[in-house]
Amino acid sequence: MCRMQAKHPPVIDPARADDGDGPLLFAALSSGDLRMTAAHSHARGQAIGALSGLLTITTERERLVVPPGYAIWIPPHHLHGLDAHGPVSAWSVYLAPGACAALPAQPQVFQVSGLLREAVLRASAWPAAGLMSAPTPAQERIAAVILDELSAAPREQLVLTMPTDRRLLKIAQALTADPADPRSLNEWAEWAAIAPRTLTRHFVSETGLSFSDWRQRARLMRAVELLAAGHAVTSVALELGYDSLSAFIAMFRREMGVAPGGFAASHAAALALP
Incomplete structure (x- = not known):
């Protein structure tokens, strides 16, 4: 309701x-x-x-x-x-x-x-x-x-498809909860009791993205949420696990067509409209 x-x-x-x-x-x-x-x-x-x-x-x-x-x-x-x-x-x-x-x-x-x-x-x-x-x-x-x-209308990169395989879904849910988790593909595979090659192959077939691209998409979407909530660009980059602020800005600009600071400013301006 x-x-x-x-x-x-x-x-x-x-x-x-x-x-x-x-x-x-x-x-x-x-x-x-x-x-x-x-x-x-x-x-x-x-x-x-x-x-x-x-x-x-x-x-x-x-x-x-x-x-x-x-x-x-x-x-x-x-x-x-x-x-x-x-x-x-x-x-x-x-x-x-x-x-x-x-x-x-x-x-x-x-x-x-x-x-x-x-x-x-x-x-x-x-x-x-x-x-x-x-x-x-x-x-x-x-x-x-x-x-x-x-x-x-051109489609944007703000859609995150969840896998259906229970092992892959377990990984996806963990990364959605904490996109900054630094574990490698092999470490995630061991954690979920799935072979790395199986994880790689099935992630693409079930989500349309490679594992690394899916994880980056999850980080991008969390970044959008944090920036919209008023968090500073630097704090967002750190929270998402980026060691380099410039790497985070480059990723965001590549996917969204605007720097994170520009996105945050546009969001703030939209909120100020009557």
């Missing part, structure tokens, strides 16, 4: 996300403190964008981080729960199953274009009457822009 408290009533109650025949429904949510939603799913696909604050989405196999200016795509019938880290302002778009064909079959995080943001904000002002079953020509054009922008 959603416990996120809205400053203003949502345009569409998320509990009614599967109502109506129209291709798109919209809801605007915001929160003044830490809230979460329990695991649930919709017959419609859902895109959730963070205007300010930080969201973490957990599915049956993935963990996804959504900073300000980013959004997550959740396909229809995909079980998911949400954590809002501190003050959050966010939007949601619900898409009819037939409108989801051009979108990924798995959850994805993507950067929100200026055009998508403005189109969603425009659509969020539409009246709920009719639940978009009879949109006007102008509304149809805005809806088409939103669908085009969602389909064309």
Whole structure:
């Protein structure tokens, strides 16, 4: 059940996300403190964008981080729960199953274009009457822009797929809890009672990433959370096990397209918006 408290009533109650025949429904949510939603799913696909604050989405196999200016795509019938880290302002778009064909079959995080943001904000002002079953020509054009922008959005590196093999999952859960753990692949294999070659082969097949790339992704996502919480860049680098601040900055810039200091500043500026 959603416990996120809205400053203003949502345009569409998320509990009614599967109502109506129209291709798109919209809801605007915001929160003044830490809230979460329990695991649930919709017959419609859902895109959730963070205007300010930080969201973490957990599915049956993935963990996804959504900073300000980013959004997550959740396909229809995909079980998911949400954590809002501190003050959050966010939007949601619900898409009819037939409108989801051009979108990924798995959850994805993507950067929100200026055009998508403005189109969603425009659509969020539409009246709920009719639940978009009879949109006007102008509304149809805005809806088409939103669908085009969602389909064309570049995917980001803020998705962490968990393995299903119990031994690999044990390792993944330990690294998620402590991404700075310095143990080598061979040490992790011995700890989980699995052959190193088996660990290497199955990690790629089950997560799509090599073990080292998966561990780096886990560190990146923790870095995003810590920076969004106001931690200094140096302290984040040390907490994640980096001996060199420059190595951490280079990794973050390579994956996120911006230095960690710039990301933190952008996050702080987003929180300051009315």
